[in-house]
Amino acid sequence: MPGTPHPSTAATIIVIGIGADGWSGLSDESRHHVSRASVVLGGPRHLALLPEVAGQRRLPWPRPLRAGLRELLAGLEGAVVALASGDPMVSGIGSTLVDALGPDRVVVVPAVSSVALARAEMRWPAESHATVSVVGRDVSLVRRQLAPGRRILVLSADEHTPFQVARLLVDAGYARSLVTVLGDLGSERSTVVGPRAAAGLVDDHGDLPRLNVVAVDCVGPHLGGWVAGLPDDAFEHDGQLTKRDLRASALARIAPAPGEHLWDVGAGAGSVAIEWMRADPTCTATAVEADAERVARITRNASRLGVPGLQVVHGTAPEALAGLPAPDAVFVGGGATRAGVVDSAMAALRPGGRLVVHGVTLETERLLAVLYAEHGGELTRLGVESVAPIGSFTGWAPARTVTQWALMR
Structure with a gap:
């Protein structure tokens, strides 16, 4: 079965993708891995989604992540599971663990990614948009993608990201771009806010879900392409x-x-x-x-x-x-x-x-x-x-x- 460790990789970490719907949305395979694990790693939000398992240690990720990751992993024994949002290889902890341990030490069992869920909600074909993650990154990364008619899915760091994206769009001359905030995708709490012009979102400090994806329909001037020779x-x-x-x-x-x-x-x-x-x-x-x-x-x-x-x-x-x-x-x-x-x-x-x-x-x-x-x-x-x-x-x-x-x- 894809994603199932074999005997030669006994010291693997199994990375389980989990959606906003939590335990109920996991496959039987993923539930089996979590239930038998000696240690489960994850963010506080992910760990809170699991039922109690007697004798199981649950540890949050260190902060900063990369600086403390090797020390954390070095002290672990037994079966270890790491939780990640959706597809762990889409700007997720799966990629980080592969970099830290090598591909032979990591097994990935993905769930549906937030990108796929957002794309389905917006009815955007995969080839019709760019995806930019600002999780742990500078929101200015979005600027490289700005072009008239461009579609962008921004993977948010938190509930403040949509307002930061709106401010960036306004500052770049893209105030008329349409912004849709997709919250808690895949769960019963899922929400859709928008579409709204970026200019109207800048000063709106209303509550947004911490887990969200920002969809942007770009309306603005040509700022220069990726071929060498900007003005x-x-x-x-x-x-x-x-x-x-x-x-x-x-x-x-x-x-x-x-x-x-x-x-x-x-x-x-x-x-x-x-x-x-x-x-x-x-x-x-x-x-x-x-x-x-x-x-x-x-x-x-x-x-x-x-x-x-x-x-x-x-x-x-x-x-x-x-x-x-x-x-x-x-x-x-x-x-x-x-x-x-x-x-x-x-x-x-x-x-x-x-x-x-x-x-x-x-x-x-x-x-x-x-x-x-x-x-x-x-x-x-x-x-x-x-x-x-x-x-x-x-x-x-x-x-x-x-x-x-x-x-x-």
Whole structure:
């Protein structure tokens, strides 16, 4: 039977999906696992849904979860069951336990997920919407999904999340978006609030169920897609910004792919790292910047553009690069002539990694010519001209020419 442990996995933790309907909604298989368990782990709400079992220990998850999880699990003996909401592998504890223990130590018995229940309530086909979890995460993640006509299911952290989502929509120019709050799905207490315009929900502090999913029908302006080249004015900056056309060229060469990590060295406004992370939700990045004001600005830009998970390091390369997660790609937008910066980036790259370095000074250009001669790759000069007034006429205004060196390991 799928989900049933076999003899070679005797030390497994069995993760049981449980819905808002509690014990009555569990399958016979799930009830059997819970009833025979020596220890049951779960949130207080989940544990309260179970009937008493003589001699059984019931332990809540530690807080913070990941920091205390290994210690908690190390002290457990006998049959262990962990409870999770719905499908444990949909932004749930099942994924966390697999990461902590490995797939051979975890067996998953899912229930119907809150995503499936919400989709059924809204009559939204699976392929017609995005799903964003803000459980233990920044609600700004929703911003990446905003587009005219887009549908989004937001997995809420608590009863405050719908109001936070509404405020985010209003701030992003999506005040007319329709918001529906689906509470306690799958139980006799299930509720549906809405649809209501986001603007009307912001100041409504009425009671909502703690367990809820927020459905959003987006109505608003085009804010920029996931293909590289957001407008320069999408970023707060002090002039230290990799401009749109140059940024698009650099990103085409560092080529973000799902699950990969980027170093953005001399990040300025963080535009390259931010667009890298916008390319796919599993892309991660570290922005390294020496100026404290720019560090704060990068953080604000990341949140406003829907990638609040961007790691920002305040420091100077190459020293600040020590100990960072190994990169699949590196972009050096400033400071390439500083001793050790390019060498450290090249040494850190994973096999198949990509490196792009930009320079506007003669000193950097000479360095890039040497690197090209030694290592090959691609050396390009990029000149961009934009229309601007010349008195009462109009003409082309050239920006500084940028030398770009790109290399694949």
